[in-house]
Amino acid sequence: MEQKYLIQVGRVVATEAKPSTAYSFSFWAAEGDSKVGIGTLVVVKKDDLKVYGVVVEGFGFTDLGSAMHDYIGSEGDPGSEAPTLRHEVRCYTAAVLRVEPEEPLQPVPVAPVYLADDMVVRNALRMDSFWEKSGIPIGLYQNGDLLSPVYLDSEFLLGPEAAHLNITGVSGLATKTSSIEFILLSIFEHFNERDDDGIAVVCFNVKGPDMLFLDFPGSTVDERDAEMYDLLRIPNTPFKNVKYFAPFKSDRVNLNTLRTHPDLIGNVTPLSWGLIDILEFTEVVLNRDDVDAKADALIAYIKDRVVNETSEVNGQQITVRNFQDMNHWFDMVLKEMEQSNRSEWKTHHYATIRKVYNRLSNLSTRYQGLISPDEFRSDLPWGDFEDRAVYVVDVANVDPQAQDLVFTRIVSQLRQRLEKGDLGVKHVIVVVDELNKYAPSDGQETYLKQTLLDISERGRYLGLVLFSAQQFRSQVHKRIVGNSATCIYGRMDMDELATPGYQVLTSATKEKLATLSKGQLMVRHPHFNQPIFVKFPRPNIMRGPDGIKAYPPANDLPLEEAVWQNLNRLDGGVSRNEVSDIVASAADSSEIVRAMNITLQRRPDDPISHFRNCVRKKAGVQTTPGSKPSFIPVLDPDPSDPFQD
Amino acid sequence: MLVERAKNKISDVRADIEREITSRWLSDFQSRNEWLLVDGSLSGDYHKYDSPNIVGVIKSHQTQYFLWEDQQKILNLKARERSGIFIPKGRNRPDVYSWYLRLRPNDGRDVYFGLVRVEAAKCRRTLDMADEISRWLLAERSPLSMPDARWDRLIYPIHDCELYLKSTAPSHTSLDSLMTGLIA
Ligand SMILES: Nc1ncnc2c1ncn2[C@@H]1O[C@H](COP(=O)(O)OP(=O)(O)O)[C@@H](O)[C@H]1O
Ligand SMILES: [Mg+2]
Numbered sequence: 001m002e003q004k005y006l007i008q009v010g011r012v013v014a015t016e017a018k019p020s021t022a023y024s025f026s027f028w029a030a031e032g033d034s035k036v037g038i039g040t041l042v043v044v045k046k047d048d049l050k051v052y053g054v055v056v057e058g059f060g061f062t063d064l065g066s067a068m069h070d071y072i073g074s075e076g077d078p079g080s081e082a083p084t085l086r087h088e089v090r091c092y093t094a095a096v097l098r099v100e101p102e103e104p105l106q107p108v109p110v111a112p113v114y115l116a117d118d119m120v121v122r123n124a125l126r127m128d129s130f131w132e133k134s135g136i137p138i139g140l141y142q143n144g145d146l147l148s149p150v151y152l153d154s155e156f157l158l159g160p161e162a163a164h165l166n167i168t169g170v171s172g173l174a175t176k177t178s179s180i181e182f183i184l185l186s187i188f189e190h191f192n193e194r195d196d197d198g199i200a201v202v203c204f205n206v207k208g209p210d211m212l213f214l215d216f217p218g219s220t221v222d223e224r225d226a227e228m229y230d231l232l233r234i235p236n237t238p239f240k241n242v243k244y245f246a247p248f249k250s251d252r253v254n255l256n257t258l259r260t261h262p263d264l265i266g267n268v269t270p271l272s273w274g275l276i277d278i279l280e281f282t283e284v285v286l287n288r289d290d291v292d293a294k295a296d297a298l299i300a301y302i303k304d305r306v307v308n309e310t311s312e313v314n315g316q317q318i319t320v321r322n323f324q325d326m327n328h329w330f331d332m333v334l335k336e337m338e339q340s341n342r343s344e345w346k347t348h349h350y351a352t353i354r355k356v357y358n359r360l361s362n363l364s365t366r367y368q369g370l371i372s373p374d375e376f377r378s379d380l381p382w383g384d385f386e387d388r389a390v391y392v393v394d395v396a397n398v399d400p401q402a403q404d405l406v407f408t409r410i411v412s413q414l415r416q417r418l419e420k421g422d423l424g425v426k427h428v429i430v431v432v433d434e435l436n437k438y439a440p441s442d443g444q445e446t447y448l449k450q451t452l453l454d455i456s457e458r459g460r461y462l463g464l465v466l467f468s469a470q471q472f473r474s475q476v477h478k479r480i481v482g483n484s485a486t487c488i489y490g491r492m493d494m495d496e497l498a499t500p501g502y503q504v505l506t507s508a509t510k511e512k513l514a515t516l517s518k519g520q521l522m523v524r525h526p527h528f529n530q531p532i533f534v535k536f537p538r539p540n541i542m543r544g545p546d547g548i549k550a551y552p553p554a555n556d557l558p559l560e561e562a563v564w565q566n567l568n569r570l571d572g573g574v575s576r577n578e579v580s581d582i583v584a585s586a587a588d589s590s591e592i593v594r595a596m597n598i599t600l601q602r603r604p605d606d607p608i609s610h611f612r613n614c615v616r617k618k619a620g621v622q623t624t625p626g627s628k629p630s631f632i633p634v635l636d637p638d639p640s641d642p643f644q645d
Numbered sequence: 646m647l648v649e650r651a652k653n654k655i656s657d658v659r660a661d662i663e664r665e666i667t668s669r670w671l672s673d674f675q676s677r678n679e680w681l682l683v684d685g686s687l688s689g690d691y692h693k694y695d696s697p698n699i700v701g702v703i704k705s706h707q708t709q710y711f712l713w714e715d716q717q718k719i720l721n722l723k724a725r726e727r728s729g730i731f732i733p734k735g736r737n738r739p740d741v742y743s744w745y746l747r748l749r750p751n752d753g754r755d756v757y758f759g760l761v762r763v764e765a766a767k768c769r770r771t772l773d774m775a776d777e778i779s780r781w782l783l784a785e786r787s788p789l790s791m792p793d794a795r796w797d798r799l800i801y802p803i804h805d806c807e808l809y810l811k812s813t814a815p816s817h818t819s820l821d822s823l824m825t826g827l828i829a
Contacts, residue, residue, distance in 0.1 A: 063808065064788070064791070065791045065792040066791070069788075069789045069791035069792075069796075070788065070789070072789055073786065073787035073788045073789035073791075074787055075787070080787065082784075082785075082787040082788050082801070083784050083785060084785060084788065084801045084802050084805065085788075086788050086801075087805070087808075
């Protein structure tokens with residue numbers, strides 16, 4: 001129901017010099033009225049006609065023809081106060097958001113202008129058609145004391161009609177990270193697709209500790225924020241289900257993340273990919289110039305006939321399950337060629353085999369920490385994604401080429417699984433900050449950029465949605481931001497506003513953008529004909545720097561200490577001496593690392609014996625290239641091994 | 646011819662209205678220590694009051710009240726100077742006191758620049774208050790009534806009032822269409 005009395009704030013004026021059109025009109029506002037400003041929503045009512053508009057420009061003037069006249073009138077004394085004051089009028093220009101009834105489309109009539117209330121806000125932004133069904137609160141439109149919820153349409157935010165969200169603004173003031181967190185919380189609360197669909201978030205943390213404490217409450221809970229949460233019907237809490245992932249450091253013992261405080265490390269899963277995971281992405285991990293048609297053919301052969309198969313080389317059987325096996329396989333192939341003095345092996349030339357061997361075996365060194373040399377593999381829970389869960393992948397500290405691989409493989413897995421419908425959820429939001437670094441408008445083509453472009457162009461049909469942020473929108477690949485149906489702007493830089501992308505905004509709107517305070521945003525969304533200003537509450541989430549203070553990262557642990565602490569986390573009774581003994585008995589440290597990671601992953605009831613079994617069984621195995629194997633290496637532990645678990 | 650007569654008629658009607666409003670104002674507000682500023686000569690029944698709170702400001706100087714020598718003194722008034730008080734003759738109405746006042750310096754301008762003639766009731770109080778009333782008017786020089794051509798003499802409150810009246814008057818376009826309607 002509409003409130004009976006809307007507050008009248010002005011009256012439409014149309015002059016020959018500045019006529020009303022169907023898309024814009026001017027009005028003057030009552031003297032001394034502070035309720036109207038840039039971004040204010042108003043409605044013009046005449047009989048049954050309602051014209052909704054948003055103020056985009058304001059002018060204040062008097063009948064003074066020239067500054068000179070005022071100067072002369074005051075006899076050059078700025079302190080002089082005239083007994084009679086000139087009239088001062090405030091005229092505003094408003095852009096039309098909507099007209100009811102829609103036909104015929106006519107210039108806005110001269111009629112009273114009223115301030116918007118909740119109902120008017122809802123109609124003006126065409127939210128009446130969707131807010132109950134698919135509304136996602138994005139913030140509150142504020143007008144004096146009035147706070148009206150503003151909703152985005154999930155069908156245009158998360159697909160299938162349109163999708164993606166992009167946010168721009170200067171660092172530290174635009175509240176980009178905070179607003180994305182807030183919108184995700186809002187989506188988790190309000191997205192109501194059919195129950196079995198499910199929605200999850202994959203967050204790439206690319207900057208320090210930015211998104212590493214999403215499951216901890218923030219320190220400041222302010223009353224005004226609480227009120228906003230109530231109005232938006234969003235619980236004022238952090239994320240409930242967050243899982244963290246990070247590659248190892250090069251020691252493959254310590255994780256490459258800042259979330260290493262002993263209380264928190266338990267919730268960080270290593271990201272450690274094996275041979276099988278990587279072979280699909282050879283084009284990403286290998287230099288294009290290296291992979292000619294011949295190399296391609298050999299890689300394809302390895303993928304099809306060698307990996308996860310038992311094949312015979314030089315009269316010996318070999319099963320290749322990981323990089324170590326593969327290196328071994330190459331050695332055997334080369335040996336066979338050398339012994340038989342042939343330059344070709346199954347149509348592959350000796351030089352090609354050497355080259356591919358070299359490039360592939362280099363990968364586990366080049367992507368040390370991310371690519372596993374042995375059978376230990378650890379990954380996102382493909383197939384078991386949970387509804388309303390956040391999967392944070394910390395790539396803040398890995399080098400660009402590893403970032404490229406992480407993004408590309410994860411997104412491609414998401415896409416394949418969403419296509420087949422076996423991810424566990426039907427909608428995934430991928431969050432990427434610093435888009436101008438990862439998808440710059442100029443600069444070289446990377447797989448990462450291609451991946452982001454791909455989500456933005458095809459993702460919405462699959463339920464794969466990109467939420468991205470950057471300081472300078474003008475520096476991001478045009479098609480990525482162009483495909484983003486919802487765009488948000490926080491405090492902006494004046495230089496950025498001067499770039500051509502912002503020409504559609506009036507200068508008053510630009511001025512406002514350049515001075516927005518924290519928590520204020522400008523939103524563009526397909527249902528809104530014009531940008532709308534809203535404010536949102538601070539997310540009740542621990543900010544990265546606070547998290548680091550509360551949970552300082554642990555120092556890197558030496559291997560033996562790491563084994564002891566990690567096993568102890570599984571079972572408090574692990575003795576230090578026992579660990580020392582096992583470590584001392586192992587052939588080399590990589591064997592310990594492998595055994596530790598496998599034990600941690602399997603979480604057996606008796607970790608120390610599991611660990612011992614893992615090490616013992618493999619102790620003494622030589623897997624360095626060139627060594628003479630005298631047995632059939634089956635490095636993956638037998639799944640039916642009675643000693644396991 | 647016809648236009649001339651129409652103009653005369655309009656100005657007669659306006660004078661009548663002014664007279665009536667002045668009289669009404671005096672009867673309603675006289676006691677409240679408020680003053681009425683009249684654009685032009687005094688009219689209405691001001692003479693019926695002992696000391697009516699009414700001042701007229703005349704911007705045009707068609708009538709010359711003094712002979713050459715005295716007139717020279719008046720035309721040579723400097724800014725913020727006023728003439729002595731006199732009783733203008735030749736009008737068919739009750740006597741008033743009057744004086745000339747130079748609102749703005751006219752150096753390098755014509756002799757009438759910034760010159761107004763003030764009228765007030767013919768009473769003892771006017772003689773006492775002539776300086777004070779002159780100061781009131783001087784204070785109203787700011788803001789300037791630009792872009793009105795008579796800004797040197799047109800004080801802003803009068804300009805403001807004219808602006809208001811103009812905004813409520815029908816435009817030429819609507820008058821024209823009314824007239825055409827009448828003739829047809
Ligand atoms: N809704 C809000 N209201 C007021 N301050 C906020 C709000 N959201 C975030 N902030 C504050 O603004 C600052 C910057 O936020 P952040 O999200 O890190 O910005 P960005 O990602 O654009 O650099 C932080 O100090 C944060 O506490
Ligand atoms: Mg940020």
